[in-house]
Amino acid sequence: MLCLILSFPPFVILSSGTSDPYCIVKVDNEVVARTATVWKNLNPFWGEEYTLHLPMGFHSLSFLVMDEDTIGHDDVIGKITLNKEAIGSQVKGLDCWLNLTKVDPDEEVQGEIHLSLELLKDTEKINLRCQVIEARDLAPRDISGTSDPFARVIFNNHSAETSIIKKTRFPHWGETLELELDPEELSEEGTVTVQVWDWDMVGKNDFLGKVEVPFACLHKTPQLEGWFRLLPLGNNEVDAGGKLGALRLKVRLVEDQILPSMYYQPLIDLLVESVISPAEVEDSSALTMLEEVTTVESRQDVAMTLVKIYLGQGLVVPFLDYLNTREVNHTSDPNTLFRSNSLASKAMEQFMKAVGMLYLHEVLKPIINRIFDEKKYIELDPCKIDLNRTRRISFKGAVSEAEVRDSSVEMLQSYLTSIIVSIVSSVDQCPPVMRVAFKQLHKRVEEQFTEPENEDVKYLAISGFFFLRFFAPAILTPKLFQLRDQHADTRTSRTLLLLAKALQSVGNLGLQLGHGKEQWMAPLHPIILRSVASVKDFLDKLIDIDHDTASEVPQRAVFTASVTVKEGYLHKHKAEGPQLLSRFAFKKRYFWLTSETLSYAKTPDWQCVCAVERVDENAFQQQNVMQVITQDNDGQLHTIYIQCKNVNELNQWLSAIRKVSIYNERMLPSFHPGVHRSGKWTCCLQVDRAGCSRTHSAVTLGDWSDPLDPDVETQTIYKQLLQGKDKLRKTINLSTHFCVIDGAECNVQQMKPCQSVAARLLVVIEDLEKAHASFQCREKEDATSVIMNP
Numbered sequence: 001m002l003c004l005i006l007s008f009p010p011f012v013i014l015s016s017g018t019s020d021p022y023c024i025v026k027v028d029n030e031v032v033a034r035t036a037t038v039w040k041n042l043n044p045f046w047g048e049e050y051t052l053h054l055p056m057g058f059h060s061l062s063f064l065v066m067d068e069d070t071i072g073h074d075d076v077i078g079k080i081t082l083n084k085e086a087i088g089s090q091v092k093g094l095d096c097w098l099n100l101t102k103v104d105p106d107e108e109v110q111g112e113i114h115l116s117l118e119l120l121k122d123t124e125k126i127n128l129r130c131q132v133i134e135a136r137d138l139a140p141r142d143i144s145g146t147s148d149p150f151a152r153v154i155f156n157n158h159s160a161e162t163s164i165i166k167k168t169r170f171p172h173w174g175e176t177l178e179l180e181l182d183p184e185e186l187s188e189e190g191t192v193t194v195q196v197w198d199w200d201m202v203g204k205n206d207f208l209g210k211v212e213v214p215f216a217c218l219h220k221t222p223q224l225e226g227w228f229r230l231l232p233l234g235n236n237e238v239d240a241g242g243k244l245g246a247l248r249l250k251v252r253l254v255e256d257q258i259l260p261s262m263y264y265q266p267l268i269d270l271l272v273e274s275v276i277s278p279a280e281v282e283d284s285s286a287l288t289m290l291e292e293v294t295t296v297e298s299r300q301d302v303a304m305t306l307v308k309i310y311l312g313q314g315l316v317v318p319f320l321d322y323l324n325t326r327e328v329n330h331t332s333d334p335n336t337l338f339r340s341n342s343l344a345s346k347a348m349e350q351f352m353k354a355v356g357m358l359y360l361h362e363v364l365k366p367i368i369n370r371i372f373d374e375k376k377y378i379e380l381d382p383c384k385i386d387l388n389r390t391r392r393i394s395f396k397g398a399v400s401e402a403e404v405r406d407s408s409v410e411m412l413q414s415y416l417t418s419i420i421v422s423i424v425s426s427v428d429q430c431p432p433v434m435r436v437a438f439k440q441l442h443k444r445v446e447e448q449f450t451e452p453e454n455e456d457v458k459y460l461a462i463s464g465f466f467f468l469r470f471f472a473p474a475i476l477t478p479k480l481f482q483l484r485d486q487h488a489d490t491r492t493s494r495t496l497l498l499l500a501k502a503l504q505s506v507g508n509l510g511l512q513l514g515h516g517k518e519q520w521m522a523p524l525h526p527i528i529l530r531s532v533a534s535v536k537d538f539l540d541k542l543i544d545i546d547h548d549t550a551s552e553v554p555q556r557a558v559f560t561a562s563v564t565v566k567e568g569y570l571h572k573h574k575a576e577g578p579q580l581l582s583r584f585a586f587k588k589r590y591f592w593l594t595s596e597t598l599s600y601a602k603t604p605d606w607q608c609v610c611a612v613e614r615v616d617e618n619a620f621q622q623q624n625v626m627q628v629i630t631q632d633n634d635g636q637l638h639t640i641y642i643q644c645k646n647v648n649e650l651n652q653w654l655s656a657i658r659k660v661s662i663y664n665e666r667m668l669p670s671f672h673p674g675v676h677r678s679g680k681w682t683c684c685l686q687v688d689r690a691g692c693s694r695t696h697s698a699v700t701l702g703d704w705s706d707p708l709d710p711d712v713e714t715q716t717i718y719k720q721l722l723q724g725k726d727k728l729r730k731t732i733n734l735s736t737h738f739c740v741i742d743g744a745e746c747n748v749q750q751m752k753p754c755q756s757v758a759a760r761l762l763v764v765i766e767d768l769e770k771a772h773a774s775f776q777c778r779e780k781e782d783a784t785s786v787i788m789n790p
Contacts, residue, residue: 018042019067021077023247024647026062027054029110029139030614032699034647036479036486037068046487048480051702056255059084059229063247065100076103078244082251093252100244107232109209111137111169113151115194116225119218126186128155128179128218130194131225132162136684136693137673138169138230141198141206145618148199149208153177155192155215156185164199169616170673170684170692190215196230207233256715263771264714266764270757271309271717275318284757287322289731290717291343293724303346305716307354312710316351317433321440323347328448334457337445338464348437352470355431360474361483363426367418368478371495372488378408378495380520409523415495416502416524420531423471424538432545438462439543456509462539467507476500485648506531566593566656571643572600586622586643593656598628608632611668611695612657614650615641619675619682624650628657631666637689641675655701662697671695718768725765731758 021044025033032052038044060083067075078100087094116131130153141147149171150164160177192213198206209230217224267286274285287306294302310319323344331337338345379385385401445461474481475496478488488496502524505513510529514522571586589600598609608631615625624644631637644650661667670691674683684692721728 019077020069022066022068024064024066025050025052026064027052027699028059029062029137030696030699031647031651033651033701036648038487039489047477053700053702055699061087061251063249064103065245065247079103080247080249084253087251087253088255090252093250095250097246097248099246102244105141105206108139109207109230109232110139111135111209111230112227113194113196113209113211113230114227115211116223117192117213117218118223126181126183128153128158128181128192130160130177130179130192132173132175132177132194134170134172134174134684134692135196135230136170138171138196138198138208140169140618141208142167145616147206147208149196150199152195152197153179153192154195155179155181156190165685166199168683168685172684172686172692186219192218194228256712256719257772257775258711258715259768259771259775261711263768264711264718266767267714267718267721268309268313268710270760270764271306272313272315275310275315275322285322286757286761287319287343288326289728289757289761290721293727294343294720296341298720299341299343300346300350302717302720303343304350304354305713306343307347307350309710309713309717311354312713316355317436317440320344320347320351320437321444324441325444328444328461331448334449334454334460337457337461348441348465349469351437352434352465356434356470357481359426359429359431359434360470360481362429363422364419364471364474364478365483367415367422368475368483370418371415371499372484372492375489375491376411376495377404377491378411378498380405380408380412380498380523381518382520405523412495412498412502412524413527415499416506416527419471419475419499419503420506420534423467424531424534427538427541430542435542435545438466438539439545441465442539442543456511459509459536459539460511462542463507463509463535466539468504472500472503472507475503485646502528506535509535566653567591568649570600570653573641573643574638585620586641591642593653593660598630598657598660608664608666609657609661610637610664610666611671611697612654612661613671613693613695614654614673615675616673616683619673623647626650626654627671629668629671651701658697658700667697668695718765721761721765722769725762728758728762728765 018040019042020037020039021041022037023035023046024031033050035046035048038046060081062082063080065077065079067077069075080098080100082094113135114133116129116133118129118131120127120129132151132153135149135151138147138149144167146167146169148164148166149168151162151173153160158179158181160179162173162175162177165171165173192215194211194213196208196210198208200206210233211228211230213224270286274287290302290306291299306319307316310316323342327338327342327344338348382401382405385404387399387401387404441461442458445458449457474483478484478496479486487493498521501518501521505521505524505528509532510525513525513528568591569588570591572589572591573585573587591598591600609628610631611627611629613627613629615627617623617625619625620641620643622643624647626642626644628640628642629637630640642653644653668691671693672681672683672691673693674681676682680687681692686692
């Protein structure tokens with residue numbers, strides 16, 4: 001398994017003029033992510049992060065910076081390409097500025113070609129036979145979104161060409177080309193080259209890729225056959241010296257070998273033991289040891305992984321209760337409670353995202369949409385009021401600062417009231433498992449801080465997470481919480497910032513009002529103070545949930561069939577028999593995707609999704625179309641075509657459906673990117689059903705709705721413990737092997753609690769190390785010789 005974490009900090013274009021830039025991420029020429037467009041900006045800040053789950057065999061990662069155009073095609077500003085080796089060589093990942101390079105058509109190749117190469121020797125002549133069978137996923141070079149490909153085989157001064165197959169990116173040649181060689185050429189250290197070109201009636205042909213096989217390989221293996229990846233022409237990318245701009249990237253590649261579940265069970269048992277039967281909260285456990293060896297930078301990833309593990313075990317509430325109890329007991333000043341980046345704080349944050357994101361959308365999305373739609377100019381800071389940016393508020397003349405301030409206060413009060421009312425009336429919408437976790441937190445804080453002056457601490461502990469770490473960040477950056485497809489413009493961003501500040505004050509129960517530097521927020525203080533009573537009442541109702549009922553709550557609720565993972569309006573067309581497929585055949589329908597089914601209005605659920613893939617643009621002359629191939633109880637395959645409104649929505653739906661279908665044993669290995677029209681497929685011009693392109697089920701985006709995968713998650717924890725193995729050794733004062741002290745066997749029962757836990761963890765870690773080493777040896781022994789492109 002490969003996991004790629006991408007982050008997009010600022011990007012600078014040094015050219016003149018103006019642009020509407022966005023960035024496209026490609027994995028081996030498949031578009032997997034697209035940032036939002038930043039309008040009219042040469043120095044855009046995206047601040048977006050993507051986690052990509054990739055197949056082991058991926059080759060390169062490309063970033064194309066585009067300029068969005070309202071009319072016509074978007075322009076390419078420049079690109080950056082990183083190969084797998086370059087990314088993997090940086091243990092801590094790449095974090096740097098990279099200059100954009102020009103896009104060279106000869107370097108923009110993709111796809112594979114199926115070849116058979118054979119060296120024929122007899123007494124009279126020597127022939128090099130090349131069977132050019134087929135190719136798939138070639139780059140589109142014509143305006144129609146297709147190509148007119150032909151292949152050419154070259155060795156020394158000999159060459160031969162196939163026929164031209166028009167209007168396809170998936171040609172089937174099935175032709176045999178032979179080159180007659182001279183006897184002296186057998187000893188030459190040359191290269192057999194197979195090139196693929198797009199034929200053009202006018203102008204020069206376009207390069208589509210090449211395969212190079214050392215002639216020496218044909219001496220060792222008389223016949224080579226297989227799929228070969230097409231390579232670029234080999235021109236060196238020209239660094240424009242920053243003239244096109246530069247892109248700052250943070251890229252980290254994590255490559256893991258996932259073992260069978262049985263090898264991770266001892267570590268799972270230790271983690272479960274920590275929360276099910278801790279002798280004393282103050283005693284050491286596997287969780288406390290994990291926190292000690294975890295760096296601050298990796299704590300958020302570790303917290304999310306632990307949340308998923310305990311969700312899978314049905315123990316997320318005891319897990320959070322254990323961490324929170326330790327945090328509360330170690331805090332003497334209530335003003336500093338949960339203010340650090342401890343494992344408890346991060347675990348609560350990630351827990352709310354994992355189980356509460358759909359709830360957040362229900363509460364906030366209508367209000368966020370209203371703010372984006374109205375685009376009001378709102379400003380309270382006298383130093384930032386710009387009278388030229390506001391619309392005319394009064395017909396009596398020029399607008400004054402006082403009028404801008406009064407109008408801003410009125411609008412902010414309206415927005416803030418709507419947000420508060422929506423939150424405090426959402427008790428029944430809040431996931432029960434969240435309510436139980438907050439109830440336990442309320443209880444622990446109340447037991448620790450019993451003084452009358454600390455009466456509000458039990459409320460502040462909950463509201464600190466609920467308002468300050470969940471709702472306020474979502475209001476500030478709705479794009480990052482999937483509340484909007486695009487980032488807010490400058491005007492709307494300022495409104496969201498002011499509202500987030502106000503909501504933070506609400507979460508603090510108004511206790512810090514008037515003490516900060518931003519006294520210009522004072523007009524909102526009355527509404528904040530009036531909301532305190534309703535917020536406390538809401539928190540009391542939130543934790544008023546019966547323990548017996550709570551124990552029956554499915555703690556994996558976000559991942560069960562009863563909860564929708566993704567929903568929304570899409571345009572669909574169902575392929576049923578021979579018919580004319582046109583761009584007007586799509587009908588608007590509302591779709592629901594759960595962890596078990598995909599359905600849309602007035603249809604039965606599809607429980608067996610065999611493939612979900614993009615559709616070639618030229619199939620319907622439409623962009624952003626995908627196909628979902630399902631199988632009924634009789635084994636018949638059915639295809640439905642779905643159009644999304646933009647490439648972001650397309651990627652999200654593709655990724656979501658692929659992830660919930662990942663364990664389906666009937667997934668198809670191939671598919672047709674085109675449609676069946678006039679008795680043949682538009683992509684490969686063939687008649688048969690067998691697909692002409694490989695499916696891409698292994699490429700997905702990671703997000704809060706990912707299905708649980710205990711083995712992958714436990715592997716992540718093992719790697720963290722492995723990095724901290726030396727610290728664990730020091731805990732039990734060992735300098736050599738953990739089970740030997742001064743030449744005698746170590747008796748775990750005679751150790752102190754912290755030493756005992758550390759020793760047991762070391763046993764588990766070393767057992768997993770041995771298992772990984774054993775599996776790697778087996779893979780090397782079982783590996784067969786594979787001819788790779790040089």
